[in-house]
Amino acid sequence: MSTTAPTPTPTSPSTPGPAPGAAPATPVPGPGARRLLAALPDAVRKLDPRVMARTPVMFVVLVGSVLTTVLALRDPADPFGWAITVWLWLTTLFANLAEAVAEGRGKARADTLRRARTGTVARRLTPAGTEERVPGTGLRVGDRVVCEAGDVIPGDGDVVEGVASVDESAVTGESAPVIRESGGDRSAVTGGTKVLSDRIVVTITARPGETFVDRMIRLVEGADRQKTPNEIALTILLASLTLVFLLAVVTLKPFAIHAGADGQTSLVVLTALLVCLIPTTIGALLSAIGIAGMDRLVRRNVLARSGRAVEAAGDVSTLLLDKTGTITLGDRQAVAFLPVRGTAEAELAEAAQLSSLADETPEGRSIVALAHGTYRVSARHRDELPRATWIAFSARTRMSGVDTGGRRIRKGAAGSVLAWVEEHGGTVPGDARELTDRIAAVGGTPLLVAVEEAGGARVLGVIHLKDVVKEGMRARFGELRRMGIRTVMITGDNPLTAKAIAEEAGVDDYLAEATPEDKLALIKREQAGGRLVAMTGDGTNDAPALAQADVGVAMNTGTTAAKEAGNMVDLDSDPTKLIEIVEIGKQLLITRGALTTFSLANDVAKYFAVIPALFAAAYPSLDRLNVMGLASPESAILSAVVFNALIIPALVPLALRGVRHRAAGADALLRRNLGLYGLGGLIAPFIGIKLIDLLLSRLPGIG
Numbered sequence: 096m097s098t099t100a101p102t103p104t105p106t107s108p109s110t111p112g113p114a115p116g117a118a119p120a121t122p123v124p125g126p127g128a129r130r131l132l133a134a135l136p137d138a139v140r141k142l143d144p145r146v147m148a149r150t151p152v153m154f155v156v157l158v159g160s161v162l163t164t165v166l167a168l169r170d171p172a173d174p175f176g177w178a179i180t181v182w183l184w185l186t187t188l189f190a191n192l193a194e195a196v197a198e199g200r201g202k203a204r205a206d207t208l209r210r211a212r213t214g215t216v217a218r219r220l221t222p223a224g225t226e227e228r229v230p231g232t233g234l235r236v237g238d239r240v241v242c243e244a245g246d247v248i249p250g251d252g253d254v255v256e257g258v259a260s261v262d263e264s265a266v267t268g269e270s271a272p273v274i275r276e277s278g279g280d281r282s283a284v285t286g287g288t289k290v291l292s293d294r295i296v297v298t299i300t301a302r303p304g305e306t307f308v309d310r311m312i313r314l315v316e317g318a319d320r321q322k323t324p325n326e327i328a329l330t331i332l333l334a335s336l337t338l339v340f341l342l343a344v345v346t347l348k349p350f351a352i353h354a355g356a357d358g359q360t361s362l363v364v365l366t367a368l369l370v371c372l373i374p375t376t377i378g379a380l381l382s383a384i385g386i387a388g389m390d391r392l393v394r395r396n397v398l399a400r401s402g403r404a405v406e407a408a409g410d411v412s413t414l415l416l417d418k419t420g421t422i423t424l425g426d427r428q429a430v431a432f433l434p435v436r437g438t439a440e441a442e443l444a445e446a447a448q449l450s451s452l453a454d455e456t457p458e459g460r461s462i463v464a465l466a467h468g469t470y471r472v473s474a475r476h477r478d479e480l481p482r483a484t485w486i487a488f489s490a491r492t493r494m495s496g497v498d499t500g501g502r503r504i505r506k507g508a509a510g511s512v513l514a515w516v517e518e519h520g521g522t523v524p525g526d527a528r529e530l531t532d533r534i535a536a537v538g539g540t541p542l543l544v545a546v547e548e549a550g551g552a553r554v555l556g557v558i559h560l561k562d563v564v565k566e567g568m569r570a571r572f573g574e575l576r577r578m579g580i581r582t583v584m585i586t587g588d589n590p591l592t593a594k595a596i597a598e599e600a601g602v603d604d605y606l607a608e609a610t611p612e613d614k615l616a617l618i619k620r621e622q623a624g625g626r627l628v629a630m631t632g633d634g635t636n637d638a639p640a641l642a643q644a645d646v647g648v649a650m651n652t653g654t655t656a657a658k659e660a661g662n663m664v665d666l667d668s669d670p671t672k673l674i675e676i677v678e679i680g681k682q683l684l685i686t687r688g689a690l691t692t693f694s695l696a697n698d699v700a701k702y703f704a705v706i707p708a709l710f711a712a713a714y715p716s717l718d719r720l721n722v723m724g725l726a727s728p729e730s731a732i733l734s735a736v737v738f739n740a741l742i743i744p745a746l747v748p749l750a751l752r753g754v755r756h757r758a759a760g761a762d763a764l765l766r767r768n769l770g771l772y773g774l775g776g777l778i779a780p781f782i783g784i785k786l787i788d789l790l791l792s793r794l795p796g797i798g
């Protein structure tokens with residue numbers, strides 16, 4: 096992980112982090128009776144017709160329950176009517192219970208997060224530069240606050256001054272401290288986390304009540320949950336099927352009367368038949384499946400802002416990653432100054448230091464440290480040069496530097512600095528290329544240093560910035576390949592460095608010298624080909640691309656801009672987390688597909704129980720359909736209703752856990768699961784209904 100301080104052993108990227116705030120020793124309670132019981136009050140509350148109306152299938156069951164209740168009250172001596180009534184109410188309740196249990200997990204997590212939000216006192220800087228103490232809730236966007244060792248950071252913001260190690264475990268559950276610093280791609284801090292060492296100044300970027308933790312709480316509680324386009328489509332399909340069955344059952348009514356059943360019984364029976372035929376199983380489990388998918392992500396320390404992004408992850412075919420900080424540790428440190436022939440090492444080191452005095456990026460700071468520490472250049476401070484013009488680094492110019500005392504010094508990407516030298520009438524020494532290529536070939540980033548003074552412009556030499564590929568990348572990218580996902584590294588760095596890192600990390604392809612616009616264009620091009628694109632990044636220059644991608648995963652270590660732009664944030668800042676995200680997305684799609692198939696197949700079997708029972712008296716030949724040999728018409732119908740109700744809680748664990756699958760193409764998985772769950776759905780009711788019938792036929796009044 097890019098942010099883990101060296102002292103404690105960092106967790107390997109493949110280990111999912113513990114749940115936010117979860118005590119590591121306590122086992123997570125299973126889907127036991129306790130959880131069901133805890134969810135019961137919520138399930139009852141969800142009987143509100145306005146809530147039920149969001150799931151048309153279950154709304155029909157609710158109406159059916161009310162109807163049979165009225166009928167049972169009119170004929171209180173009929174045990175059959177009461178039995179059907181009770182089981183229809185249970186069907187409705189079980190559906191609500193499924194959703195309530197799924198939501199229950201998030202509620203527990205929200206409670207632990209709320210504790211991270213307890214009131215803090217902020218040390219706000221006044222315009223005069225003094226400190227004043229204000230409550231954390233009184234902060235406004237743009238306020239600057241000071242945080243020192245031991246302080247809890249009072250709100251979300253960006254570090255504008257200093258470096259500090261921060262304990263973010265209150266939010267991420269990860270106990271290893273992380274580095275937060277101004278200038279680079281690791282500048283964002285989260286309110287509620289704790290500074291462990293040093294002093295930083297933070298500019299507040301979020302209003303109280305709209306912080307990251309606030310949003311996280313709303314998210315895990317499902318308060319902002321909206322149906323995804325896929326869920327809406329499936330809900331419409333289920334509603335249409337329900338309507339078709341409703342019409343079919345209504346047209347059965349004259350036949351039923353003709354068959355000799357008296358009007359009242361036939362109404363109960365027809366209601367029972369309708370509930371058996373409509374897709375209640377999937378109707379009951381649909382929202383629980385979606386909630387469980389989001390929850391699985393949260394447990395892997397990924398926050399998804401929309402269910403739609405989770406679904407898209409299941410279909411992603413291209414993954415774009417930025418290099419620095421995502422594939423590499425991102426702590427680009429200067430390790431050597433290499434002068435061109437005819438230039439003294441000391442002159443290069445001095446110029447490199449001077450050009451970096453105001454460069455707040457990690458690269459800039461490391462250059463100053465190297466010049467002073469290893470090359471013995473005497474220490475300077477920017478305040479000694481009040482008349483200097485400092486040129487800040489930007490991803491577009493790829494250069495930074497200073498104009499001072501008649502000298503202009505620039506350092507930056509080779510292409511940019513060479514262009515600058517030529518523009519100012521200088522010539523490029525023959526060995527400049529040689530030096531940059533030598534650094535790039537080993538995966539380092541060369542920064543060319545050049546100066547322009549009275550004598551003209553010239554290249555002084557090269558700074559070697561070293562970066563390290565994160566551990567285990569190659570194996571994880573191999574895994575993505577097996578899932579059918581192409582990985583492309585995009586970097587602002589030069590093609591040679593990009594090639595070296597791409598080969599070492601094992602990505603399929605790379606794009607070098609990419610500007611933010613290039614990154615965006617690449618995503619649009621992939622999408623135009625009908626592919627769903629995921630992007631992981633951390634920098635402000637990644638933000639447009641993160642926003643455009645179907646799945647934009649921002650590293651938690653990254654800048655606020657990146658985190659705002661993406662639709663997911665990985666609290667562990669592990670770029671290969673996408674493997675898990677894709678798996679969870681696939682699992683969500685497959686689970687929904689499998690349970691829909693099961694549900695539809697499952698209803699077919701109930702024809703064989705209910706239809707023969709309904710018409711047994713009038714059309715004895717229909718008894719051939721009674722393949723299950725059910726005891727009596729009443730017992731057959733009740734058995735079907737009971738099975739229809741019980742299958743819901745029986746499938747809740749599967750809906751919450753998700754259907755297991757291996758790394759394979761989505762099509763193959765889908766086909767396999769359709770076969771399995773279609774067949775299972777067809778067979779299960781025959782066995783289940785027969786067993787229930789055997790039990791029921793022993794009860795008085797039914798058998």
Ligand SMILES: Nc1ncnc2c1ncn2[C@@H]1O[C@H](COP(=O)(O)OP(=O)(O)OP(=O)(O)O)[C@@H](O)[C@H]1O
Pocket residue numbers: 417418419420454456458459488489490493494495506507508509540541542585586587588589609634636
């Ligand atoms: N502080 C700096 N001063 C001058 N030049 C720099 C500085 N930092 C980086 N560069 C140069 O600018 C190039 C682009 O840097 P930048 O950080 O924008 O890349 P990036 O697009 O974020 O890369 P990646 O996508 O790999 O994270 C670098 O390859 C380097 O040559």
Ligand SMILES: [K+]
Pocket residue numbers: 370371372373374375376698739
């Ligand atoms: K059903």
Ligand SMILES: [Mg+2]
Pocket residue numbers: 280417418419420633634
């Ligand atoms: Mg970057």
